[in-house]
Amino acid sequence: MNRVVSIVFYSVLAIGWTGVNAKELAGVDIEEVVNLSLGGQELRLKGAAVKNNARQSIYVGGLYLQNDAKSVEDILKNEGAKRFVLYCQNSTIKPDALIRALNIGFTANHNEQELAQLKPLVEKFNQVWKAEIQEGDKVWIDFLPAKGTVVTINGSEKAVIPGKLFYDAFLKTWLGDKPINRLMKKQLLGEG
Helix, strand or coil, X not given: CHHHHHHHHHHHHHHCCCCCCEEEECCEEEECEEECCCCCCEEEEEEEEEEEXXXXXXXXXXXXXXXXXXXXXXXXXXXXXXXXXXXXXXXXXXXXXXHHHHHHHHHHCCCHHHHHHHHHHHHHHHHHHHCCEECCCEEEEEEECCCEEEEEXXXXXXXXXXXXXXXXXXXXXXXXXXXXXXXXXXXXXXXX
16 A cells, blocks of 8 residues: 555656645745636746845745746746735835835836836836835735736735836846846746
8 A cells, every 4th residue: 555655646746736736935825826816817836935134034925927938038028917926024124125126126127218118107116115014914916918017915906007018127126137136036937
């Protein structure tokens, strides 16, 4: 009987276990598959990462894609739905610190002409972060092809930014040539 159990166990490992729907990362259960709405698009986890500061987890992030992509360029070209999640692990994330980090990411990964085009979209996005993100908060930044970028905090929709331009720019802050954090970029791409 043990031989049969071993064969089944290793067979499941070899082909991938579809019944497992979450993995733990820094105390957060990261779902392997999510649906953006009831009966909506199914997205699969590309990668997940932890932002640490002085050995303390600040937040856990994850990137989900409707259509798998092998490179950053493929992810950006992909017209399918996407989700970027942030789970706050620290007591608070200050709004000005979050906005500053994101703005540095936008500036580092875009030229002046692109930044001018993005400016009103970035300003709308920055308005979402008026309050601190508290420990335990869940932030979803979704791309829905028919709607654009949808920002949701703890299940409450906070902003909609039409089109795909902003979402691609947002992803470049994490995945571009000059990401906010290089290690997190590798992990979000499933490489680390």
